[in-house]
Amino acid sequence: MEGFRSEAVIDRVAPTIRPDRRVIMYQNWHHLLFLHWRVAPEQLRPLIPAGLDVDLYDGWAYVGLTPFTMTGVHPVGVPAFPPVSNFHETNVRTYVHRGGRDPGVWFFSLDASSALAVLGARTAFGLPYHLARIRFVVEREAETGLGPTIDYALERRQPGPTPATCAIRYAPRSPVGPARVGTREFFLVERYLLYTVWAGRLYLSRIHHPPWPLQDAEVSRLDETLLAAARIARPDAPPLAHYAREQRVEVFASERVS
Template sequence: MSFEPSLSPPTGWPLMRQRWSQLLFAHWPVAPELLRPYLPARLTLDLFEGQAWLGVVPFTMSHIRPLGLPAVPGLNHLHELNVRTYATLDGVPGVWFLSLDATLSLGVWAARTLFHLPYLHARMSLAETSGTLRAVAQRTHRGAAPASFRANWTPGAALPKASPGTLAYFLTERYHLYTAGPDLRRAVGSRTLWRGQLYHEPWSLREATLSEWESTVVESHGLPTPAGPPLLHAADTLDVWVRELRRI
């Protein structure tokens, strides 16, 4: 079953607004049997032409505010680094996160407690110098497997809008997420799921060139180091509406 995102904001009362910037999608093809154990039984691993995909995505989240309320200084900006794959339930495709390392302690607490997402405390910087972006992260979450990340990339020429049926569309145009709790090991065995809905305009993607990549965030989950260079898509700044998670 195909799913097309709405071209207007979702009905109902959105929970908050965010702005995503300095974002890089880095993806590798992965054998489905490697990722299947990291999803709950109710979810189906989403495949593109029979192939599963694993992503690592650093970005900056800013202008965070509940709808109808002003942003709170010191609580409206963070850097994030997530490890993801893709899943479906009842024909609705979404993102399944293995981990989301982030810098804002209160934000990590809120995401774990209120949204049941596997956020982890981390130190992270992400800055641009002369057109090149540099992200550095170190996981600090107590009890979590250690992980570090360091990457430099330069966004390049604009790419055409991703069309349904293409790999770029499959990897980036995701308007739902699934979660089963903040502890991935327990979440995999859970029958309880939540599905969250996002709204944003289609991604404006760009070519990207890596000049440095050192990462153990994938390996921290017990997965092997991805083989070969990643498929890269840099992304322009995007405003996002976030809806509450609904138990399904």
């Protein structure tokens, strides 16, 4: 079927190798929740730009919702500035590739709590950022030692006419371990390439970090309209849920690919 390709032919390990390129930015990510729903690829195809294919695992596409917090975001050679460098974010995503190569991420939306960060990302990278009011509370560690409970609430403020909210309460519930190559978890979280469209052209950006220190997560509350705002019908089945405490990330210069 046009627009889809067997996942068996795609090299998913090569993007995990640190590229020999110029680093342009550093970021720290904390208390990430990876929620994923399995969806029919036909539902996403109209939402993906020309030049990209919906990436599949066992014949299914996946939509992800990821809340987290960022600190220490700064370009190389410029010190971190808290109003821009520290903020909370939630993104809605799926996974794509280009004709069987370069498997990466396509963002439907990104909501962040910093107006300056939103303006910078929209202007410099063409990313669909929205300004949001976000409450992010890290509660004390559980007696199990597996990690804290996170209480997260979001209300989109601007731009755009489509309102969106999100309220999630989550906590890790298993020991830490990396995702194994070939598993669904690896397919979902070990993503190091990002696609954007800017001035009608397709661009590819790269990041690098160690493998995710992944844990299974328990979600005790989930009320959100972010997927609906992105014109995605959320499945009735509960999502897959994974947690990662933190990650240090290098961001590399973008390249035009079409």
